Amino acid sequence: MMNRRSLGRTTLFLAASASLGLPLPALAGDEAADALVKRLTNGVLDAVKSDKSIQNGELDKLVALVDRTVMPHVNFRRITAATVGPGWRQATPEQQKRLQEEFKILLVRTYAGALTRVSEQTVQVRPLRAAPQDKDVLVRTEILGRGAPIQLDYRLEKTPGNGAGWKIYNMNVLGVWLAETYRSQFTQVINTRGIDGLIETLVERNKANAAKG
Template identity: 75%
Template sequence: MNRRLLGSAALALVAVTSLGLPLSAAAADEAPDALIKRLSTDVLNTVKADKSIQGGDITKVIALVDKTVMPNVNFRRMTAAAVGPGWRQATPEQQKRLQEEFKILLVRTYAGALAQVNEQTIQVKPLRADPADKDVLVRTEIVGRGDPIQLDYRLEKTPGDGAGWKIYNLNVLGVWLVETYKGQFAQEINAKGVDGLIASLEARNKSNAGTKG
């Protein structure tokens, strides 16, 4: 993955991990495209103002994820989709471990690229959806250096106390995040089972931690 694509994916990841910021009652009814526009702008401003995040401070980025990620991101669905049929074979404890290791993998993969996005802006394209739709695609472009970069979000409308729009997949230049890992994870499960995939993710994360600091 080239640096420009990696930087764009980093922006997408930080946008996702920042969606847990407290929302007012009015914001809970916010349209999905308006939500993405507001939060993307907030994220860009945060990255521009924080030199340690720009520098790829992994401890600070992980702390940001741990503090803010869950309320408006269906990370369980994202992980389950990436794992594929093996998810249904996993015990609750294995599913918890898979989510933990997958989150660390994503954060460590993209943390060092955040410095690449601090001069860019987000343009949200017109939403092509019916007001009654419960699953939508919000298309955006990252504009700043070189050609615009496609960055799309899949969101679902959730009912109940936590009602609101939640992201469950990301697309950078035609490459969907979930699908990027699905084939890799399927091979690991077929060869070594769910525990084998967990062990592989844990080993990869430890290796990444060693190479990045």
């Protein structure tokens, strides 16, 4: 059985994982940040609850689905840079590319495995405290179900140009932000093995996770 922290991290990725193929609004760039979070979260929760194959553990299907839908709604470069910390500026463009690729695989597979355990949770989005012109906002939500509510917050930035709209760049579960959670681990590896060592560590972890199914 999942504990509160595990459930929170599971639902965190649900909300970041787009709507599992559900159609986006025609004017997605005009959608409010809190409305986006609510739509994505409810869409994913409903999709997972209604898909028996996902609930029965077909991870390859779910991994591919999450991989295909998450990127339009997440600034993954910014998340990776924040997670790697000062070492990001030391990395070459090729190393940065590899870090993004391997970190993405790690998160997608880790959380995709947890999605199969979603059953009765619902999401409550708290009132957004932001001015209409704000380009960087905090959306606070609570996951309601069995037991005490779970705090789940999102940092989003408004992006211009093609594909304009709100992008998630950090997430907070029970007071712990995603970037900070991994940063301490990554920093230890970088201090002992360098950027290439971190890439190798992520590759090894992803291979191990894939072998476990």
